[in-house]
Amino acid sequence: MPVRTPHFPDLLFDAAVRLRRWEGALMALLDAHGYRELHPSLVLREPVPEGVLRFFDGDDLVALRWDFTVALAGLLARRFPEPPDRVAYAGAVFRRPVQPWEAVERFEVGCERIQPAEEPSAEADVELARLLMAVPQALGLKHAILHLGHAALVRRPLEAEQLPPDLAKAVVAALSRRAAHRVREALADHPAARRLTAHAEALLADLDGPDTLKALDASPYADLLAEERAHMDRALRALLPILPDRLDLRVDLADVAGLDFYTGPTLRLWAPGAQQELAAGGRYDHLFPELARPWQAAGFCVRLSRLLDLAGTRPDLFEQP
Amino acid sequence: MTAPVLIAFPKGRLGDALVPRLAGTPLALDAAALKSRVLRIPTATPGVLALLLKGSDLPRYVAAGVASLGIVGSDTLDELDMDLLELADLGFGACRLCLCAPAEVALEDLKARPHLRLATKFPRATEAWLAREGLTAELVPLSSSVELAPLLGLADAIVDLVQTGATLKAHGLAVTAVLGRSSARLIAARGAALSEPGRIRPLADILLKALG
Known part of the structure; x- marks a missing residue:
């Protein structure tokens, strides 16, 4: 059989040491904040989506764990009548690569904050953002950028306009490219074309700092999104005074990555010059109700495989241990 | 030392149209290098190099983050559907x-x-x-x-x-x-644009002013 590196990378000495060190540092950070580890099985026996690694175990079709959040949700819904409020995880997930440079085996560390549906969630969102703000120091990253977004800024106007799924998908794809002109092209002569294009232009306005939220003034959906805006404003007020020196905080109103999963605030961690985000997360309140549990949840995942790649190509971004 | 910023320009029809428009701008391509067989061309801005690439290859360089910015036809973008940012419709090359x-x-x-x-x-x-x-x-x-x-x-x-x-x-x-x-589009690597906007945005603005 041909060896298909880099899809199946072997970690040699320095990278293996780095992985263990980072896993240890991040799990210690999460433990110090009350997040207790759960370890869902690597082999899953449940319906699996496209893109995961599947194989037959005798007559049974099984799959390797492809996503910690989904695997943990299954475990929690099966085993816990009441949710543990804070859980952490570390290990590998396996997915078929979408891009040619992506590995199949991906190492991750992450955490989830779970609450009964009726509890207020704003404090949990800020707690997770504060925790993610501590991650660059734990990893020895010299500088990082934290992007705050909110899935509802795009989701709610699309729902309000009752766009057909294909058209909504085209608008989201255009926003993912940060291309307001593509939103206009996609909507063509749809009755909501003018409103949604103006909204896309507002989301993509080139502002910086706390003023970024003012861009929403220009949106036809400003009133519809008042609650989300207030939520982001409160989060910024809580986070900016405690921002570590090595971290920039930016508001990314047009963040649509994972829009079919996230329902509320989103978090993404970048390093200057990195080609992919190093950590990502947000609020996903639909997951547990789909498993018949009246719980809400948010979390983030640190993508250690991407960090290992970055340490190999840009060692200057990291402190020497 | 900071790595140079690479901007991917297309060879052929679109490239022929844009090179004269960049003359006199901070991203003007070095005329002597253009006449040679070199494919990495210095620009008038130190630390910024132009890559001359076949249009169908160009989005791959940008999506992989090798080049931070690029110019390519929307027809090519639509065929390849790669993960990158499309900052503007430049209008030319229609x-x-x-x-x-x-x-x-x-x-x-x-x-x-x-x-x-x-x-x-x-x-x-x-x-x-x-x-x-x-x-x-x-x-x-x-x-x-x-x-x-x-x-x-x-x-x-x-x-x-x-x-x-x-x-x-x-x-x-x-x-x-x-x-x-189809028309020419200004594209950007997602990582470069989102993680280093202070470095990439001024170069994108120069391209927009010269080509848009």
């Missing part, structure tokens, strides 16, 4: 993606054929059009000289970019349907 057949063949004739064969460099856009029209066809993938295919019996018609129509006319072909429109 052309149409057309179904073209021998001049005496009408669209209805093509639609009525039980086994339609279409030669193209644009299979994705062609499949999307076929789906919209409720048609099926055998696609013949070609990478150059597509106009020859109907003349030599390799296909019934072609789907290709048409700017003036002169090449079509020279081969006895005519536009039967317009599938879409």
Whole structure:
């Protein structure tokens, strides 16, 4: 059989040491904040989506764990009548690569904050953002950028306009490219074309700092999104005074990555010059109700495989241990 | 030392149109290097290099983050559908993606054929059009000289970019349907644009001012 590196990378000495060190540092950070580890099985026996690694175990079709959040949700819904409020995880997930440079085996560390549906969630969102703000120091990253977004800024106007799924998908794809002109092209002569294009232009306005939220003034959906805006404003007020020196905080109103999963605030961690985000997360309140549990949840995942790649190509971004 | 910023420019039709527009700007390409066979061209801004690439390869360099910015036709972007940012429609290099057949063949004739064969460099856009029209066809993938295919019996018609129509006319072909429109787009690597906006945005603004 041909060896298909880099899809199946072997970690040699320095990278293996780095992985263990980072896993240890991040799990210690999460433990110090009350997040207790759960370890869902690597082999899953449940319906699996496209893109995961599947194989037959005798007559049974099984799959390797492809996503910690989904695997943990299954475990929690099966085993816990009441949710543990804070859980952490570390290990590998396996997915078929979408891009040619992506590995199949991906190492991750992450955490989830779970609450009964009726509890207020704003404090949990800020707690997770504060925790993610501590991650660059734990990893020895010299500088990082934290992007705050909110899935509802795009989701709610699309729902309000009752766009057909294909058209909504085209608008989201255009926003993912940060291309307001593509939103206009996609909507063509749809009755909501003018409103949604103006909204896309507002989301993509080139502002910086706390003023970024003012861009929403220009949106036809400003009133519809008042609650989300207030939520982001409160989060910024809580986070900016405690921002570590090595971290920039930016508001990314047009963040649509994972829009079919996230329902509320989103978090993404970048390093200057990195080609992919190093950590990502947000609020996903639909997951547990789909498993018949009246719980809400948010979390983030640190993508250690991407960090290992970055340490190999840009060692200057990291402190020497 | 900071690594140079690479900007990917297309060779060919679009490249011919944009190089003169950059003259006199901070991103003007070094004239001597342009005349050589070198593919990494210094610009008037130290630390910023231009890459000259085939259009169909260019988005890969940007999506992988090798080049931070690039200029490419929207037809190529639509075919490859890579993960990158599309900062602006620059407007120039406008052309149409057309179904073209021998001049005496009408669209209805093509639609009525039980086994339609279409030669193209644009299979994705062609499949999307076929789906919209409720048609099926055998696609013949070609990478150059597509106009020859109907003349030599390799296909019934072609789907290709048409700017003036002169090449079509020279081969006895005519536009039967317009599938879409294409123009030059300013693209950016997602990582570079989102993690280093202070470094990338000023260069994008120079390109927008010169080319937009």
